[in-house]
Amino acid sequence: xxxxxxxxxxxxxxxxxxxxxxxxxxxxxxxxxxxxxxxxxxxxxxxxxxxxxxxxxxxxxxxxxxxxxxxxxxxxxxxxxxxxxxxxxxxxxxxxxxxxxxxxxxxxxxxxxxxxxxxxxxxxxxxxxxxxxxxxxxxxxxxxxxxxxxxxxxxxxxxxxxxxxxxxxxxxxxxxxxxxxxxxxxxxxxxxxxxxxxxxxxxxxxxxxxxxxxxxxxxxxxxxxxxxxxxxxxxxxxxxxxxxxxxxxxxxxxxxxxxxxxxxxxxxxxxxxxxxxxxxxxxxxxxxxxxxxxxxxxxxxxxxxxxxxxxxxxxxxxxxxxxxxxxxxxxxxxxxxxxxxxxxxxxxxxxxxxxxxxxxxxx
Ligand SMILES: Nc1ncnc2c1ncn2[C@@H]1O[C@H](COP(=O)(O)OP(=O)(O)OP(=O)(O)O)[C@@H](O)[C@H]1O
Numbered sequence: 003x004x005x006x007x008x009x010x011x012x013x014x015x016x017x018x019x020x021x022x023x024x025x026x027x028x029x030x031x032x033x034x035x036x037x038x039x040x041x042x043x044x045x046x047x048x049x050x051x052x053x054x055x056x057x058x059x060x061x062x063x064x065x066x067x068x069x070x071x072x073x074x075x076x077x078x079x080x081x082x083x084x085x086x087x088x089x090x091x092x093x094x095x096x097x098x099x100x101x102x103x104x105x106x107x108x109x110x111x112x113x114x115x116x117x118x119x120x121x122x123x124x125x126x127x128x129x130x131x132x133x134x135x136x137x138x139x140x141x142x143x144x145x146x147x148x149x150x151x152x153x154x155x156x157x158x159x160x161x162x163x164x165x166x167x168x169x170x171x172x173x174x175x176x177x178x179x180x181x182x183x184x185x186x187x188x189x190x191x192x193x194x195x196x197x198x199x200x201x202x203x204x205x206x207x208x209x210x211x212x213x214x215x216x217x218x219x220x221x222x223x224x225x226x227x228x229x230x231x232x233x234x235x236x237x238x239x240x241x242x243x244x245x246x247x248x249x250x251x252x253x254x255x256x257x258x259x260x261x262x263x264x265x266x267x268x269x270x271x272x273x274x275x276x277x278x279x280x281x282x283x284x285x286x287x288x289x290x291x292x293x294x295x296x297x298x299x300x301x302x303x304x305x306x307x308x309x310x311x312x313x314x315x316x317x318x319x320x321x322x323x324x325x326x327x328x329x330x331x332x333x334x335x336x337x338x339x340x341x342x343x344x345x346x347x348x349x350x351x352x353x354x355x356x357x358x359x360x361x362x363x364x365x
Contacts, residue, residue: 302360
């Protein structure tokens with residue numbers, strides 16, 4: 003965490019219970035000022051609950067939440083310097099786009115002229131000025147979502163909470179909006195706390211990601227960190243695609259662990275704390291960190307046979323079966339094809355990886 007960035011939201015040992023059910027189990031995390039921070043996890047892991055606690059729509063059962071240094075337990079939602087964009091953004095159908103954005107400002111006591119002028123600026127920011135006199139039904143889904151964003155940004159919140167705001171959009175629009183949102187966050191400097199269950203979306207947009215599962219924080223870090231150095235099985239499996247294979251640890255030296263896979267295939271993995279010789283654990287290696295060749299390459303090489311090739315447009319996925327051992331999934335980029343040989347089903351090949359590409363995981 004950079005030291006020169008102040009903390010916008012500090013969640014300290016926060017617990018949330020609904021009757022007997024514990025939705026959040028002692029979560030602690032700090033969100034920095036000006037950060038694009040994402041809460042990522044599968045449905046039901048508690049991310050919306052945490053967002054709603056920050057917004058003030060839910061009580062904190064135990065622990066505290068601080069907003070810019072102030073404990074906010076007794077602060078009602080409308081007095082918190084935050085605003086929320088929900089999945090169902092519910093614009094007022096009978097109002098123009100401009101009035102939709104200005105309405106909240108008037109409710110907050112701004113004069114009509116002032117509210118409309120500010121609303122105009124916000125529509126410019128989300129590039130919708132030319133549609134300001136239209137009704138929401140005359141806009142596309144993505145444009146409506148941008149109006150909702152302009153409306154949420156208009157009162158200049160210090161923090162914008164976004165609860166799966168793109169999930170109603172189709173894939174192409176969603177991708178375009180991801181880039182727009184990121185751009186908007188940079189331009190405004192407002193702290194964004196974004197909730198999603200879509201790992202690709204989280205990797206694309208976030209400065210840092212908190213990966214959650216069953217009410218617990220699994221890992222917090224920059225996208226690259228989480229992708230390249232998952233701490234445990236859950237994170238390795240949830241973020242991106244990976245080869246997750248059972249191994250036995252035979253030897254540990256100099257930060258590396260010599261392991262064997264089913265069928266006796268030997269492999270060197272990165273050591274991690276808490277794993278000892280003799281342990282049966284899982285290792286993870288990303289499909290794009292592997293490559294296939296006729297002969298063993300430098301680093302790690304395992305002999306196998308091509309079982310399947312799947313063409314996926316930008317890349318080719320190949321399943322390699324090790325003799326008496328597990329399968330590996332290998333991803334080969336479809337770029338610069340001239341230099342690459344495509345191995346056919348049944349070919350005897352080697353699966354290769356650089357030393358350090360395979361990581362042991364704490365289960
Ligand atoms: N008012 C409530 N009463 C009881 N249980 C609740 C209540 N609100 C949420 N829960 C439970 O708390 C857990 C976390 O819910 P939450 O909405 O935070 O999950 P989520 O990670 O945002 O999931 P999704 O992606 O599906 O929205 C779920 O098991 C949910 O059923």
